[in-house]
Amino acid sequence: MKNIFTIAILFMLTSLSSVTVYAQNPLLRYADKQFGLANYPEAAEAYEQAFDRKEKYQTAKKVAQSYSIMRDYQKSNVWWSKVISFEEATRVDYQEFIVSSYQMSDGNLDLDSLLKDSAFSKIDFPEIQEEKLNDLYKNRTNLKLVPVEGVNSEGSDYGLSLDEGGNVYFSTDRGDVIPTEKAPIRLDLNNIYSEEKYDFNDRQFFRIIRKDSTGALTKLELDDLEVMHFSDPSFMYEKGLVFYTATRNITKAGKKRSIEVGTEIFYSKINENGILSSSKSLSFNDAISYSVMHPFVDEANKKIYFSSDMPGGYGGVDLYFVNYDDDLNFSEPVNLGSTINTSKNESHPYTIGDKLYFSSNGHFGLGGLDVFVVDFSQSNPQKVDNLGAPINSTRDDFAYSQGPNGKRFISSDRVGGAGMDDVYSIEYSSKTLLARVMDCDEVMIKEQFDVELRGSNQDNDITSERRNDGAVIASLSPDSNFELKISKKGYFSIFDNTLSTVNLEEDTLRKDYRLAKIPYQMPVYVDIVYYDLDSSAIRQDAATTLDKLGSLMQKYPFLDLLVGSHTDARASDDYNQELSQRRAKAVLEFLSKYNIEENRVRADWYGEDRLTNDCGDGVPCPETDHQLNRRSELILEAFPDPNKDYELPAEFLDKDICDEFGIFEELQKQLNEIPIVYFDFDKSTIRPVHKMELERTALMMNRIQNLSLYIAGHTDQRGSDEYNKPLSERRSKVVMDYLINRGVEESRMHFEWFGKTQPIHDCGVCNESQHQQNRRTELKLKR
Secondary structure, eight states, rough: OOOOOOIIIIITSSSGGGGOOOOSSHHHHHHHHHHHOOOOHHHHHHHHHHHSSSSOOHHHHHHHHHHHTTHHHHHHHHHHHHHHHSSSOOOOHHHHHHHHHHHTSSSSOOOHHHHTSSOOOOOOOSOHHHHHHHHHHHHTEEEEEOOOOTOOOBBBEEEEETTTTOOOOHHHHSEEEEOSSSSOTTTTSTSSSSSSTTTTTBBBOEEEEEEOOOOOOEEOOSOOOOOEEEEEEEOOOOOEEEEEEEOOOOOOOOTOSSSSOOOOEEEEEEOOOEEEEEEEEEEEEHHHHHHHHEEEEEEETEEEEEEEETTTTSSSSEEEEBBBTTTTTTTEEEEETTTTTOOEEEEEEEETTEEEEEEESSSSSSSSSSEEEEEETTOOOOOOEEEOOTOOOOEEEEEEEEETTTEHHHEEEEETOSSSSSSEEESSSSSEEEEEOTTTOOOOOSSEEEEEEEEOOSBBOOOOOETTTTTTTEOOTTTTTEEEEEETBBBEEEEEEEEEEOOOOEEEEEEEEEEOOOTTTTEEEEEEEOOTTOOOOOHHHHHHHHHHHHHHHHHHTEEEEEEOOOEEEEESSHHHHHHHHHHHHHHHHHHGGGGGGGGGGGEEEEEEEEESSSSTTTTTOOOOHHHHSEEEEEEEEOOOOOOOOSSOOHHHHHHHTOOOOHHHHHHHHOOOOOOOEOOOOTTTOOOOOHHHHHHHHHHHHHHOTTTTTEEEEEOOSSSSSHHHHHHHHHHHHHHHHHHHHTOOOOOOOOEETTTTSSSSSOOSSSSSSHHHSSSSSEEEEEO
């Protein structure tokens, strides 16, 4: 059963209350009078007595209409089925029968069965859209409604609100039913209504109840306002006020003999104990002319939304708002327009952000009042959406609200409740995981990949499915944590242990992932160690490099080492082959202290077959050039086995896995130090020590193909600009030519020269050390 504000205002304005009254005998005249006075229980009883005496179509219809208005769905359906058994039954009667049958069902509507043996078919009822109804039932299948503990009773309880202290407020007519001892008289006619109950259904007047943290219930009392009904609390927190709907005990209006009293909106101060004081009326109240009700305070936008049947609306009850300022001056009411309001009834407005929620029986719905939402983020909203089942039902669903923690509530008289109206929390029976898995081009992957999903600390897998677009969907339990692994041959596996539905307000947990191909056999570090003549002993300068490599390989099991050992051209080929082999073995033996598996180090030896310069057999060369050939080239290779699946190490999870260089950028910054090449005064000849560094740079450029090199030549500040510019050009070009000679493509390098314009030490009189630091060619790696 709906509350007074819905019954008296919403339904008395519908077609059911405008049926022509007829008079046939004293019993029917009495029934007609009670119907006209909105005393529907008494009217239905009298009509049934008249029908028992003589079964007539009009009498059955009045019984059915009385029960429809009272929302006694079972009796309404019984009597509409009797109405359509008469030959006089119209299409409208059949429509009412269909609606009442639908309200008695679980939402399954079989029009063919209901219309069997009648003169009508589906096409005669275009307003009943089966397909659209079915869509509304499929809308939110992962939701459930749970009765709010400690709120519902055998009566009507609705409209849950919370104050800043977390206390719960709701409207109720709980209490004893008070039978009528005489012919009950209409509530809203002055001087002749009952002052102890609502004659519409013999129940108590509505009051607002406060439920505190202990569960104790307290009835709110108004300080100086004499009211019958008192309901619909909405808080203006910043001013400590509560707005509400009230029906005052008005008995006179000028010289009018008979008056109809409408509802009004008042507001009062409210303290932490729920005590009300200083009640005030909104300026546009006019209880004798129309009703205003269901206030909602939108503090963020300084608006009060409400329902009213004031003149100028679209029919029935419309939604309005007024603006207010800091001094609580209220503007004139503004109708929300035809997109929201219909020729029927809209009520119980509630806003969250840019969205307005409200109830209506004028928009297409499941039956009775349904809850709808409209997005106000657009200046001219065009679309109203039905929230669908299970939020809406075949009965009346209204007073949508939300608590500070995001928990949502609704009131409904659906089947299975404790009383006539009950308050429910809207909860998720399950949440939905929607995971989009994309490649490095941001295209969703549709081909097969493996998904493992389970609850944290659970062994059982959770079933997932793939949509047509490739997305992964799964049902997740509310307030739980989960782990997800996505794997595909040749790609990095994805592991996410942060999935959680704890405190998740939305019904869907949305996640985006990227699957990146594993860059098999990717060089991430190169270096060169050098040996003394005719020796395979690891020198001290080489030991530092090998210690660094050993530590990295110990830390990262996805790194393998390639060792290529060489000799200079002195001595025979056979001897040099054996010497280069001993040098490769020396590297392996040095790394053995790091307990690295033998299969992670792959060694080759080449003797004198791969010289870095022209110092071949019999060619006279300085010792520094021979030194360049006595070497072991070291290459750290990531993900060396193309047949193995690798997981990206935790240290690199914050990197862009689609950027092969970026994954190991920090590692390369630490290891692949790019040298600065220094020159003697007024020279552009590369010193022997820098040739070793450039050998390593050449090896790096040749093995890591996604690198490019920037080369910049400089001079010290002595000499003129005209002299120093060409000198710096020669210094940068000699470095570039050296690298080209070592196999680096010219297209991957760019060189510039700046003379003395960019000194490290900008000093008028520099010492030789400062001059030396200015005589340089800088190298910078780029991607």
